């Protein structure tokens with residue numbers, strides 16, 4: 430038995446997964462971890478030296494599994510963050526930090542998603558990180574999405590109701606809001622901060638608008654994306670179209686659904702290699718005493 434010492438991650442429900450090889454987590458957190466670990470085992474290979482790390486509550490499990498590959502596997506790798514949170518994960522995991530201006534070509538980027546449709550188009554940006562996330566997804570030879578079962582949809586907007594996250598230059602937000610109201614999103618709003626008066630400010634110093642669109646628009650996210658990108662003042666849109674090679678969804682029963690860009694689908698009954706790759710040591714032993722506690726690394730609301 431191994432895992433993150435002393436960390437039971439709170440996931441919003443209290444059902445527990447009870448596998449022998451892992452600490453007990455809520456069903457949702459267990460699903461995130463299954464997706465993340467399986468994707469890392471299959472796509473973060475020894476020949477991959479430049480690795481993009483996404484943002485959100487699923488990504489700490491990605492970093493956890495990469496750390497578990499061991500010091501030898503990670504010693505000549507560089508990790509590129511998509512924002513403050515993933516930078517912290519990389520640093521606390523004792524992994525080498527780089528940036529995309531040094532490494533504009535990335536071997537593989539692994540990231541979460543707010544929702545994924547039948548064609549692997551994604552809504553991203555629930556954590557306001559989608560500009561950097563899209564740059565790292567586009568810079569990567571392989572872009573892989575990891576999520577729990579709630580994100581697996583046919584049409585975007587089915588479960589993620591907040592709308593399409595749109596990063597805007599602050600001085601242009603009122604004009605862009607007006608544009609959005611006029612083109613089919615009458616309830617588009619500026620995202621406000623929870624524990625600060627005023628709007629959410631992204632890692633790039635910009636504002637975020639959340640723009641819900643009707644199902645007919647969400648059925649063709651690429652057309653919507655091109656329309657939104659034409660609005661002056663829009664920096665980036667949280668619709669990721671035709672980018673992901675595969676999406677991994679952890680399920681409540683401990684299985685994993687993998688959907689591929691070519692339409693193929695796999696149902697895996699469980700994690701293929703439950704122990705850390707090449708070593709049975711607790712992965713946190715590799716962090717030179719800097720334990721990676723995913724509770725600490727969860728994005729703060």
Ligand SMILES: O=C[C@H](O)[C@H](O)[C@H](O)COP(=O)(O)O
Nearest residue numbers: 485486487541554555556558
């Ligand atoms: O801006 C945030 C990102 O796009 C996240 O990857 C997305 O919100 C999914 O996060 P989570 O894994 O917490 O559902």
